[in-house]
Amino acid sequence: MLKTSRRPAIPRRSTRAIKFWGIFLSVYALVMIYPWVRIDMLMGVAWQPGPVTYALMGAVPLLVRFTRERLPRLVARWLLLLCMTWLGLSFILFVFLVLFEPFNLILSPNPLHAAWTLLGATALSAASGAINAQLIGTKTLRLHFQKLRGNLRVVQISDVHIGSRRPGLLRRIVKKTNALQPDYIMITGDLIDLPHIEVDELRPLGEFEAPVFYVIGNHERYIDLDEIDARLRQLGFTVLRNEETATRQFQMIGIDDADDAAQVGTQLSQLDLDREAFKILLYHRPAGLEAAAEHGIDLMLTGHTHAGQIMPFNLVVKRVFVHLRGLVTHGPTTLYVSPGTGTWGPVMRLGSRSEITCFELSGQSHPE
Structure with missing residues (x-):
């Protein structure tokens, strides 16, 4: 045989x-x-x-x-x-x-x-x-949330890509952001995309005039993540790594970027979420909206897509991420997908623009 x-x-x-x-x-x-x-x-x-x-x-x-x-x-x-x-x-x-x-x-x-x-x-x-690509616009969105106590001004920055872009870009971003007089600043990942960017090159980030919350993007994962974490904490950032923290007006949640489609749901289920509090979730990529809604997230801020950056590449990105840019509502959750504040790869934008986003959030008025 x-x-x-x-x-x-x-x-x-x-x-x-x-x-x-x-x-x-x-x-x-x-x-x-x-x-x-x-x-x-x-x-x-x-x-x-x-x-x-x-x-x-x-x-x-x-x-x-x-x-x-x-x-x-x-x-x-x-x-x-x-x-x-x-x-x-x-x-x-x-x-x-x-x-x-x-x-x-x-x-x-x-x-x-x-x-x-x-x-x-x-x-x-x-x-x-x-x-x-050199022009940075500001966009203001006015949103109302019944669970929010008082009014709140939040500015989102995303996908700056220092490394691909020179650190001088940070000074312009910081100046424009401070001019908006935010209560809080949210950075939704891909701030840095080259290794060994030293604190001195990132020093303008220490000139923000409001508290900064930051979550990592995929590019930070690809390089010296622990060193980036330490540098940004040294500059006064609150770096949220699959964790939550509370302010007087809201509960802040930050989740690490991951290729796992279930990342948002998995991490939220392990956190101590306050059902009554107004909740803001920072996550780099526009994924996990349904899971965020199931866990009662009120506002979810993301980036990653660059709105396609150079058309018609936006059609390709749209095949991967259903939500390419702008506002989306699902159940109790409002999602915003930033088109990015910087660029990655070619320093070019066609059919998209770099953006700093200002959210003027209104809620219930309560006497002090």
């Missing part, structure tokens, strides 16, 4: 990882390499980059991304800026090419003219996006 040997089964988690990286690298190559190959074809120039050149165009940004912690911080920051700008240009050109190809099939315009038009449109869009 012949014996047959079975190949060991590939664990499901490994299969998912292989599938994810296969899709990711395919899409990445399509966005980073195809646009420039197509432009070369349209221009018909005498010198044509070879496969090695195109491979390097795609590989270098990834290499910088994964080796940045071993590079001097200043070098890593500038290399990341260059690589992410290249990524932004490639993505914008890719979008224009998707629109161009059907037009090209029908009308067959002059290839050289088409190439220069595509490059010009890409350059103008990227320049517009770069200027827009």
